[in-house]
Amino acid sequence: MNKLLSSWLEQSYAALLGTPLSHWLETLPAQMKHWASQELHGEFNKWCRLLDKLPVTEPSRVDLLQSVTFGTQQDVNDYTRKQIEGLLRQFMPWRKGPFFIHGLHVDTEWRSDWKWERVLPHISELSGRTVLDVGCGSGYHMWRMLGHNPSRVFGIDPTQLFFIQFQAIRHFHQDDRIHFLPLGIEQMQPLNAFDTVFSMGVLYHRKDPIQFLTQLKHQLRKGGELVLETLVVEGDEQTVLMAGERYAQMRNVWFLPSVAALKVWLERVGFINVKLADINHTTVEEQRATNWMESQSLADFLDPQDPSLTIEGYPAPQRAVLIATRA
Numbered sequence: 001m002n003k004l005l006s007s008w009l010e011q012s013y014a015a016l017l018g019t020p021l022s023h024w025l026e027t028l029p030a031q032m033k034h035w036a037s038q039e040l041h042g043e044f045n046k047w048c049r050l051l052d053k054l055p056v057t058e059p060s061r062v063d064l065l066q067s068v069t070f071g072t073q074q075d076v077n078d079y080t081r082k083q084i085e086g087l088l089r090q091f092m093p094w095r096k097g098p099f100f101i102h103g104l105h106v107d108t109e110w111r112s113d114w115k116w117e118r119v120l121p122h123i124s125e126l127s128g129r130t131v132l133d134v135g136c137g138s139g140y141h142m143w144r145m146l147g148h149n150p151s152r153v154f155g156i157d158p159t160q161l162f163f164i165q166f167q168a169i170r171h172f173h174q175d176d177r178i179h180f181l182p183l184g185i186e187q188m189q190p191l192n193a194f195d196t197v198f199s200m201g202v203l204y205h206r207k208d209p210i211q212f213l214t215q216l217k218h219q220l221r222k223g224g225e226l227v228l229e230t231l232v233v234e235g236d237e238q239t240v241l242m243a244g245e246r247y248a249q250m251r252n253v254w255f256l257p258s259v260a261a262l263k264v265w266l267e268r269v270g271f272i273n274v275k276l277a278d279i280n281h282t283t284v285e286e287q288r289a290t291n292w293m294e295s296q297s298l299a300d301f302l303d304p305q306d307p308s309l310t311i312e313g314y315p316a317p318q319r320a321v322l323i324a325t326r327a
Contacts, residue, residue, distance in 0.1 A: 004048045012179040020193045027189050047164040050090050054171045055080050064147030070172040073103025091165050093293040096137040109293035111286045112140045122277035124225050126150045129195035135202035139166035146178050156183040190218035200229035205252050213269045220326040231256045232320040237264050248301040248310045259320050271324035282317040
């Protein structure tokens with residue numbers, strides 16, 4: 001295990017001590033040791049070396065309430081800013097964001113700030129709570145959560161590039177309340193301890209959505225809050241679309257329920273007070289190619305003659321946010 005990875009994990013373990021999550025330490029170190037012993041991405045060690053070259057800076061401004069901003073343009077000289085940009089570009093594609101680092105705009109594929117602004121008015125106050133973000137991507141929403149003063153925010157996502165991207169951003173603001181662990185939910189023991197669990201943009205990637213919802217429930221304490229965002233379709237309690245080989249060119253999309261069906265699923269696995277917080281159609285302004293994510297994006301995945309449909313003929317992406325309480 002390389003030194004940087006070991007350091008990141010040790011910081012995460014330390015953050016669990018003396019908290020309602022401390023029993024996670026019964027399994028987590030062995031899991032991480034096993035993970036590190038497996039074949040990592042071919043670029044992983046190179047990414048770590050590049051991270052180690054990021055310049056040490058002193059941000060004069062930190063904003064997590066209106067954006068994810070660390071520092072200003074005046075904090076660093078042009079050479080240092082170009083050095084930061086050159087290194088961060090080594091970790092492309094950047095999908096979730098945006099981030100602002102010393103005046104550098106990391107213009108990600110997704111305007112994840114728009115989603116956060118839609119979700120925020122409907123969730124419980126995060127101050128003092130322990131929070132888990134399942135499928136956290138590069139960690140954008142974790143930073144926005146941190147802006148509301150939780151006691152701890154943990155994100156899990158098995159994608160190694162996202163893990164590296166998170167560490168790159170954290171380099172500029174090393175708050176000991178926020179941590180990323182390269183895990184999938186299926187690898188986690190039932191902690192029954194988090195006050196709030198977020199899962200945004202994951203459910204439709206799961207072959208067994210009921211099992212996934214049950215796994216989310218088992219991370220929450222009784223009375224804890226689930227914030228679930230996923231693709232949905234129009235319909236009644238029996239309506240579920242199972243996509244064919246691809247949906248909007250994504251191969252790993254399985255079940256798209258109606259909001260009514262999703263409410264039934266949540267109630268069946270043990271959630272109460274299920275309510276719809278938000279529903280909207282994803283636009284090509286919210287998800288698009290940029291010079292930080294240069295491959296195809298949503299505009300390429302819609303029917304050019306009828307953008308209300310995907311290129312395969314399914315309803316275009318519509319996303320709903322549901323809030324529920326663990327009984």
